[in-house]
Amino acid sequence: MAATESLTAERILEATEEVLRRYGPAKATVVDVARVLGVSHGSVYRHFRTKAALREAVTERWLRRTIDALRPYVTATEPADERLTGWLTALFALKREKAGGDPELMATFQVLIGENSAVVDRHEEHLVEQIAEILADGRRAGLFATPEPELPATARAVFHATDRFHNPAHAADWSQPGVDAAFTAVVDLVLRALRRA
Amino acid sequence: MAATESLTAERILEATEEVLRRYGPAKATVVDVARVLGVSHGSVYRHFRTKAALREAVTERWLRRTIDALRPYVTATEPADERLTGWLTALFALKREKAGGDPELMATFQVLIGENSAVVDRHEEHLVEQIAEILADGRRAGLFATPEPELPATARAVFHATDRFHNPAHAADWSQPGVDAAFTAVVDLVLRALRRA
Missing domain, CATH: 1.10.10.60 (Homeodomain-like)
Structure with missing residues (x-):
């Protein structure tokens, strides 16, 4: 070949x-x-x-696809609250698609993820940084109230508060009835917390 | 005997x-x-x-202990925001204690929980109702802004947003460094969302 x-x-x-x-x-x-x-x-x-290095690199590549797919929500010009909603919705959709559409590949990557926790930690950092960028934009536009020094911690809190809708540990719940309403309710709660009074 | x-x-x-x-x-x-x-x-x-009925009843009893332990935060007279923080902190502490202190019994009940999803659903309803009671008190006291008809959905959103800190699927994370700061950040985010501007 x-x-x-x-x-x-x-x-x-x-x-x-x-x-x-x-x-x-x-x-x-x-x-x-x-x-x-x-x-x-x-x-x-x-x-x-090494085989381990190859497995780590393939895990990183798989996770990077999510980062790349979400990037447009960070760089777009829409208001930050809309972009944050879009970002969270897209992340949930991507994870759901991976879990539902190709459960075997998802299971495979769950094994690889278990082997490469440093890669996963870096991936989570990237995701949290993307949220932080959107929050910083929202702050500059007078839309969000979070003070500058609290942006990283708040971005992480947003990531954690929506964990149920992107962490593969919850994949079994993602096909349950009511999950979309539950997701919307959590996103609304998060936005209410962020918005300037 | x-x-x-x-x-x-x-x-x-x-x-x-x-x-x-x-x-x-x-x-x-x-x-x-x-x-x-x-x-x-x-x-x-x-x-x-039947053996199944016995296993269901023992699961219900185990879960009820959590409900009973949290009840004081619902009925106390402190301000609702303090009680909600107390309730969420106590729930996290109880789950952590169960997971860390007696991992075998926890694993046993994870099996039983898998067998008795209706019991678990009712348990979650109870927990969400306790949150809703605290939110309703906070609303009456002029502390929380959530309109009356939205209380049940908001209570559920609070439960879901803190999932990372009570759902046993995350038990492995509960001994990680930084988990307490992460918990506090999510509770702060939730309270910011609820408080009257």
Whole structure:
């Protein structure tokens, strides 16, 4: 298949995700990844020095997709309260889609996430930073009341208060009746807390 | 041991919890419960017609302890915002204590909770009603702004927004550093949302 010359980290990660999807996290090996790419496993190791490093990188890539998908809500020009609602709604929709649409891949990544807690911590930091950026915009526009020094802690509180609607530990509840109304009620509560009186 | 005459439902439930603690939810039987009480298993069945009914009742009793422990925060005379903070703090402390202090019994009841979702739903309703009572008091005292018809939905939103600090799905996070600050930040956010401007 492809020659080693054109072997990029991105292509390896794509193939790794494919292999994980096919064989599951317990059975997937670097040799499987190399076979999918038509290269030697040595070529894969030149990009990722260990199997653990490869699994960490593929986890990071999977999580980064969420960050990238949410970025537009951070950079858009709509009022900050609308963008925060949009951001939270999009995060819930993405997680739900992952959990409902491809439960096997989701289960696979739950295993990888358990192995790579530092990657997950960084991912959560990114998400909280995105919320903080929206809150800072809202503050500058006179929409939100949170004082500047409290922005990071408040952003984290917003992330935690909506945990039920993005933490995969709750995935089983996401198909229950009433979950959308429950989500809207929590978002309303959060916005009420943030808005300038 | 005890005579059948003095055999009450409460004594059977006490013994059942003891047996569950000793043998685990997979192995505990009605015969074990009868043996602990020194009665025939027929005597136990006179109070609880099936093993499932017994397990449901013991789950209900276990959950009721939380309701009873939180009741003082509903009936006390302190300002409603203080009582809500107290209620949420006590709930978190109780759940944490159960998870950390007796993880085996907690695991046992997680199994029973999975078997008795209707009991758990009723329990959650009770908890949400307690929050709603505190919110209604706060409204009457001019402390909280939530309009009367929105009290039940808002109480549920408060319960959901603090999910991270009472839902056993998050028990592993409760011993992490920073969890108390995170809890306080979410409670502050919730109170800001509720308070009259």
